Each structure stands twice: as structure tokens, then as C-alpha cells.
Amino acid sequence: MQSHPNVQAVQDALDAAGARNAAGAPGRVKVLDEPVHTAAAAAAALGIEVGQIANSLIFDADGEPLLVLTSGAHRVDTARVAALLGxxxxxxxxxxxxxxxxxQVIGGVSPLGHPKPLRTLVDEDLGQYDEIWAAGGVPQAVFPITFAELVRVTSGTVASVA
Known part of the structure; x- marks a missing residue:
């Protein structure tokens, strides 16, 4: 699975961005034994809090794609996001x-490694964690990253999305 094209695209994007994890080491995609289709499943597999999972959710924003990276502990308030974006x-x-x-498929959507950059909002509540985990392009791949690095590598806008 490490050689899956989506996993490789995410790893290439992490490398190109010079992404670092909380220890300051280069970001690396980790392939789990089983797929984790939900934030709760990912958190359980990693032994972390569900809030440390950065869910990558794609929305249709008046016909254009919008990536919202939200804490696994939250649900996106679409009316709030629409108002925020006008x-x-x-x-x-x-x-x-x-x-x-x-x-990528739902359940494995990564914050990066897409064919072209997406407009991205990053849940401000992810900032409370030293390390967060995001999907790595397929449902059984994840990678650790800091909040600041996630915002930087996605060119995301920090916002209250829940």
C-alpha cells in the first residue's frame, strides 16, 4: 500500500513542502494494518484523542471545491462556512x-497531494494539539504534522468552522 499512487502523491507533496512533524523530523506517511474510515477509528488505531485527527472534508461551495480540515471532534457548520466565505x-x-x-476517495482524502491546489480552511481548534494526524490519500494511510505546518503546507486559512 505504501506504493499506492495516492500515498506516493501525498508523500511527494510532504517532501516538496519540507513538512515536519512535531519532533521536527520530515513528515512521513504511515500505512496502518486496516483502513480507518472515521476519525474515531483513526484515533483508536493511533492511540490518540479523536480531536487530533484532521478530517479532510470536501464541500461543494457554489460549484467550486472547498477543503475543510476540521478536528475529528467537530462537525462543520456549513452555514457558518458559507457566511465566512461570503x-x-x-x-x-x-x-x-x-x-x-x-x-482520492472519501475516507482517505488527504490535505494535500491533489491534482491542483484547493481552497482550504483549517479548523482553529486543531491548534490546541502539539501533533495532529491527517489522511494520507487512502483510508489506511495517515501522517503526523503540527498545526502550523498543516496551515503552511496547505496554504490554508485558519477559521472557526464548527
């Missing part, structure tokens, strides 16, 4: 929309 409607994207814009 757009009409933000709705959860379907599987085809997600795959078309990320090249």
Missing part, C-alpha cells in the same frame, strides 16, 4: 465530486 451555499460533496477534485 458565498451562497456550502454543501457536502458527493463521491464523484470528491474524486474529480482530489483524485
Amino acid at each position: 458565498i451562497g451555499k456550502v454543501k457536502r460533496a458527493g463521491a464523484d465530486f470528491v474524486r474529480d477534485h482530489t483524485g
